[in-house]
Amino acid sequence: MMLNFEHKAVNELEKEGRSAAPLFGEAEVVCPNCHRTLKESQAEEMMMTCLCGHHFRIGARKRIGYMTDENSFQELFEDIVSTDPLSFPGYRDKLTKARSMSGEKEAVLTGTASINGVSADIFVMDPGFMMGSMGAGTGEKITRLFEHAMEHGLPVVGWTVSGGARMQEGLLSLMQMAKTSGAVRRHSDRGLLYLTVLTDPTTGGVTASFAMEGDIILAEPGATIGFAGKRVIEETVRQQLPKGFQTSESILEHGFADMIVRRSEEKEIISRLLRLHGYGR
Amino acid sequence: MTSRPTSADYIYSIFTDFTELHGDRRFGDDKAVIGGIAWLEDIPVTVIGIEKGHDTAERMERSFGAPEPEGYRKALRLMRQAEKFKRPVITFVDTSGAYCGIEAEERGQGAAIAENLMEMSALTVPVISILIGEGGSGGALALAVSDRVWMLENAVYSVISPEGCASILWRDTAKAAEAAAALCLTAQDALSLGIAEKVISEDRLGTDAFYTSLRNDIVREIRALMEAGDLRENRYMRFRSFGGYQS
Ligand SMILES: [Zn+2]
Numbered sequence: 001m002m003l004n005f006e007h008k009a010v011n012e013l014e015k016e017g018r019s020a021a022p023l024f025g026e027a028e029v030v031c032p033n034c035h036r037t038l039k040e041s042q043a044e045e046m047m048m049t050c051l052c053g054h055h056f057r058i059g060a061r062k063r064i065g066y067m068t069d070e071n072s073f074q075e076l077f078e079d080i081v082s083t084d085p086l087s088f089p090g091y092r093d094k095l096t097k098a099r100s101m102s103g104e105k106e107a108v109l110t111g112t113a114s115i116n117g118v119s120a121d122i123f124v125m126d127p128g129f130m131m132g133s134m135g136a137g138t139g140e141k142i143t144r145l146f147e148h149a150m151e152h153g154l155p156v157v158g159w160t161v162s163g164g165a166r167m168q169e170g171l172l173s174l175m176q177m178a179k180t181s182g183a184v185r186r187h188s189d190r191g192l193l194y195l196t197v198l199t200d201p202t203t204g205g206v207t208a209s210f211a212m213e214g215d216i217i218l219a220e221p222g223a224t225i226g227f228a229g230k231r232v233i234e235e236t237v238r239q240q241l242p243k244g245f246q247t248s249e250s251i252l253e254h255g256f257a258d259m260i261v262r263r264s265e266e267k268e269i270i271s272r273l274l275r276l277h278g279y280g281r
Numbered sequence: 282m283t284s285r286p287t288s289a290d291y292i293y294s295i296f297t298d299f300t301e302l303h304g305d306r307r308f309g310d311d312k313a314v315i316g317g318i319a320w321l322e323d324i325p326v327t328v329i330g331i332e333k334g335h336d337t338a339e340r341m342e343r344s345f346g347a348p349e350p351e352g353y354r355k356a357l358r359l360m361r362q363a364e365k366f367k368r369p370v371i372t373f374v375d376t377s378g379a380y381c382g383i384e385a386e387e388r389g390q391g392a393a394i395a396e397n398l399m400e401m402s403a404l405t406v407p408v409i410s411i412l413i414g415e416g417g418s419g420g421a422l423a424l425a426v427s428d429r430v431w432m433l434e435n436a437v438y439s440v441i442s443p444e445g446c447a448s449i450l451w452r453d454t455a456k457a458a459e460a461a462a463a464l465c466l467t468a469q470d471a472l473s474l475g476i477a478e479k480v481i482s483e484d485r486l487g488t489d490a491f492y493t494s495l496r497n498d499i500v501r502e503i504r505a506l507m508e509a510g511d512l513r514e515n516r517y518m519r520f521r522s523f524g525g526y527q528s
Contacts, residue, residue: 077528079528080526080527080528081526081527081528082525082526083525083526083527084525085524085525086463086464086465086525088463088464089459089463090450135525135526136523136524136525136526137525137526140524140526140528143521165418165419165440165441167440167441167446167449167450167464169440169525170439170440170463170464170465170466170470171438171439171440171464171465171466171470171471171474171476172474172476172523172524172525173440173525174418174419174422174438174439174440175422175476175520175523176523177398177419177422178398178402178422178426178520178523179520179521179523181395181398181399181402181426182398182399182402182426182516182517182520182521183521184399185399185400185402185403186517188399189403204419205418205419205440207391207392207395208379208390208391208392208394208395208398208419208423209394209395209398209419210395211391211395212389212391212392212395212396213395213396213399226386226391227379227385227386227390227391227394227419228379228381228385228386228390232381232445233381233382233383233386236381236382237381237382237383239383241383242383245383245386245387246386250387254387254388254389255389256389256392
């Protein structure tokens with residue numbers, strides 16, 4: 001993996017479960033929760049979680065490796081990418097940088113895979129690509145995935161991570177919220193299952209569209225999940241935010257998620273839920 | 282924009298017998314959203330508007346037109362009612378965005394907007410949305426997944442406020458004007474992107490002639506939509522077409 005951290009603050013690196021690679025020896029990761037230093041291989045064995053239970057942010061490819069059966073992922077729509085429709089200042093450079101840093105062309109990967117032997121269409125967002133921001137390429141890939149799933153009678157499982165709509169695409173990015181929601185609704189009308197897994201962070205326009213539209217909504221422990229940004233809320237209400245505000249645990253308590261699932265158990269629980277809906281027979 | 286007509290002004294000037302209905306039947310009645318049933322000439326319609334209020338006291342009461350989840354849920358309840366009774370829906374959108382607060386988040390602001398987007402996409406009755414002032418991001422879109430989107434000449438529609446955009450991108454809110462230009466948020470921009478079908482002149486804004494002309498336009502469009510084919514399919518394709526990608 002290319003390591004290029006020059007633009008990132010240390011705590012951002014920690015959230016992603018990475019630290020600058022040492023010159024010699026194995027790369028280490030520092031847990032932002034308990035501040036323990038782990039060898040990368042040790043964290044890897046625990047699917048990039050810490051002994052304290054913290055779930056590191058992970059890239060889409062790595063997640064697909066954890067969540068789907070070996071070599072079962074067949075990527076779809078991989079050539080769809082956002083352009084720069086509004087000629088927004090600096091956006092082209094940002095896209096180029098995001099592509100080289102994440103190794104992905106868009107903020108989401110879409111395709112078909114099997115999960116403990118059950119076929120499903122999946123989408124997985126990538127925090128390394130502009131923090132999973134939703135542009136027209138992202139929205140188009142997700143919309144096509146739902147249309148593909150309808151054609152093939154498949155359920156959709158989606159892992160969300162996003163800072164929200166991609167402002168460099170202006171209104172066109174906002175419209176992706178309506179576009180993807182329409183596709184979710186059509187898929188739903190066919191009686192097909194849509195399951196979302198909210199991961200850290202899921203916010204803004206993605207929360208206010210397909211992330212919250214699942215028939216069943218799972219969340220990884222400790223993830224930030226909300227609509228408005230914490231800092232904006234703090235500045236608006238001028239009071240301290242309650243402890244645990246906008247976390248998976250809090251949205252479960254308020255009734256907006258079905259369960260919190262540890263990464264190590266996700267695959268098992270997802271495949272069980274798929275089978276309970278008649279898939280994989 | 283404080284002296285511009287608000288949703289209530291449009292509703293009482295364009296429709297007759299507007300009968301306001303309250304509450305989301307879940308938790309409360311958000312005064313930032315008004316809605317009810319009225320006559321549009323001889324057609325019973327459901328009308329919903331985000332209301333900013335006129336004087337300071339009313340503006341406070343209506344949270345300056347920033348709906349809480351209950352506002353979106355009230356709107357959805359009224360749209361489902363419209364679906365049941367086959368009434369066309371007209372929405373007036375005027376908000377800087379969904380309400381930003383602790384309780385709004387805890388009661389599912391994101392989930393409320395998401396549900397509206399999904400459910401509006403499936404309505405089989407005609408839906409026209411008119412953006413009369415501010416169209417602030419998801420909080421505006423949640424009432425605008427429509428067959429036709431019209432904008433007042435000086436209305437704006439944006440994914441983020443220019444100030445927010447400038448502060449995130451350039452860490453400098455003074456660059457808001459620059460951000461506004463880059464975001465392409467004017468009615469003309471929306472028209473050229475196909476996101477709005479019509480720009481409404483403000484030459485006689487707020488006069489009887491203005492409302493009469495707008496009423497005539499709405500009546501004509503609603504009648505045309507009532508005769509149009511599969512509204513739901515067309516509405517899906519309308520939003521489906523919004524791109525800015527290559528494959
Ligand atoms: Zn730890």
